[in-house]
Amino acid sequence: MRNTIAVGLISLGLGWSSAAADVSEMIFYPEPDFAEGIFHFNYQGEKNKNYGFMFEKGFDPERIVYVRPAEHRIEKLRDGSLKVSFSNTDRYSYLQRAYRDDFLVSDEKGIVKILLSGGDCKSSSDCVTAENILTVNIPKGYGVRSYQGLDQDLKPLKNPQWQRKGNTYTLTARDVKGACIMMELERLKPGQAPTHPAMASAAAIKPAAKPAAKNEAPLAAPIKGPSEGDLNVAEVETPAHAPQVPREPEPEVRPVAVAAPKVQEPKPQVAVEAPKAEEKPVVRNDAPAAYFRNFQLFENRSVVALNEEGKARLNEWVRQFRAGGYQSVIINAYTDSIPPQRLKHLYATNEILSAARGKVVADYLIAQGIDASRVSVNGKGALDPVASNDTEEGRSKNRRIEFVLR
Known part of the structure; x- marks a missing residue:
């Protein structure tokens, strides 16, 4: 990157x-x-x-x-x-x-x-x-x-x-x-015609934003400023929530009535020893990963876009989170020590950049069904390095997402 x-x-x-x-x-x-x-x-x-x-x-x-x-x-x-x-x-x-x-x-x-x-x-x-x-x-x-x-x-x-x-x-x-x-x-999909919004002019601009088409996904809140600027406002910041992915319904579990076995009355003077309960092995679920390097989650040369392998990793992380019965997760996002220079007009500091990346991960976890009230994000910036920032290898290790489970 x-x-x-x-x-x-x-x-x-x-x-x-x-x-x-x-x-x-x-x-x-x-x-x-x-x-x-x-x-x-x-x-x-x-x-x-x-x-x-x-x-x-x-x-x-x-x-x-x-x-x-x-x-x-x-x-x-x-x-x-x-x-x-x-x-x-x-x-x-x-x-x-x-x-x-x-x-x-x-x-x-x-x-x-x-x-x-x-x-x-x-x-x-x-x-x-x-x-x-x-x-x-x-x-x-x-x-x-x-x-x-x-x-x-x-x-x-x-x-x-x-x-x-x-x-x-x-x-x-x-x-x-x-x-x-x-x-x-x-x-565009194959056969789909290009779309062009109506061209705005200074005289035609109205404060009210144009309503979204019936089948069009609404945009996030427009950029605030002294005026609305023009038609069909697009946002600058990362959307507040990633598109919600519907959860697959969990199979319905119905109680099954089991007939109690008939117990014969013991004969006089004969002691009947109760059978020992069969010991079942303890099943331990693997804990979710404690951290990921940024390159494992985000697209190459992109600030906040998850790649397909990263989404697969997070899907598995969600499965293990649920299986482990955890109640909440804190997402700590980190950068290296170099101040932002690419797209610095959007991410002025390392703290803002790391918070944006952490929020993308949080939004994805929420989209997979984790309750939003159980997820929080901290943009740590260059704090708490795990390696030297003097080398590219060390900086790569410092650019990471960490999970604290509760």
């Missing part, structure tokens, strides 16, 4: 003193399975200015596959971050390879949620971009369930403007520090 993400994907560091008629464009080209993608950034501003963009420490510059103009400089700053600078220019562009966890929020039961950023200016606390344009091309085989325009703080934009041509969606946000797109996509 990668621990770095380009800030250029979530924050575009631009070095202007004032933003006059500047335009920032981002175009996202995902692979058909959302395993990877390409971000294409373009910027146009004032002439003879100095511009640049920055990446988090540890970023691999090989992910930048194209930069124009050719007269640019790449330097490593004291904090370990990477900066690409341009001088005396009014426009530049670059292409960057994106990995799955750079943009994927979740992928569960055919519903894919992605979060894309056009970057935000960082030259001053009050700088804005005249036009921030974000475009995403939806791969074939997917339909759009909902979409939303957000600012750099992931709050709904006040006046988002949308355009759609076929499977291409474009958001234009004016006079903002930064802009993002949140989309919820549905993987």
Whole structure:
């Protein structure tokens, strides 16, 4: 699981003193399975200015596959971050390879949620971009369930403007520090036609959210902000509960009447010794696993998506929990010591990240029938390491989910 993400994907560091008629464009080209993608950034501003963009420490510059103009400089700053600078220019562009966890929020039961950023200016606390344009091309085989325009703080934009041509969606946000797109996509079944929600406009936006279709699963609570932003709001945070999986009904056990054997009256002066009860072996149930490493449960390069093997492990864990007659479980989730960098706009600290992972596990256990009142979660972050954080092997051991049974 990668621990770095380009800030250029979530924050575009631009070095202007004032933003006059500047335009920032981002175009996202995902692979058909959302395993990877390409971000294409373009910027146009004032002439003879100095511009640049920055990446988090540890970023691999090989992910930048194209930069124009050719007269640019790449330097490593004291904090370990990477900066690409341009001088005396009014426009530049670059292409960057994106990995799955750079943009994927979740992928569960055919519903894919992605979060894309056009970057935000960082030259001053009050700088804005005249036009921030974000475009995403939806791969074939997917339909759009909902979409939303957000600012750099992931709050709904006040006046988002949308355009759609076929499977291409474009958001234009004016006079903002930064802009993002949140989309919820549905993987189509064979023969199923693509779905597209009605395109929202600033004049058509109403505070009330659009009701879900009869056969459509409702979304979790929308992101709260100064306004609802636009139609068909999609959430940012992990859903409060995973989809409930119906429990198989337990077989009905009926009492069986057993006729008592007739006991003959003992003959006089004859003592009858009662038969010894047959000793039955004690059956001991295996206790559920005390912990799992994160890679045993979660998808590779995903923050909070369970993999199929992880679900199978948790299914067996639930079976042993029930068989052992346990009353409750505390889920303690841990990370290594490296602060979050991928999707840090969603998980600002290790504690928040670990709590999100623990909650995903808790939701799955609840979906398998364990009473929610018997499950609690603690996001421990980097506390209580079981190995050294100086090596990748040690960090991998520290990224874990532990269970405390009662």
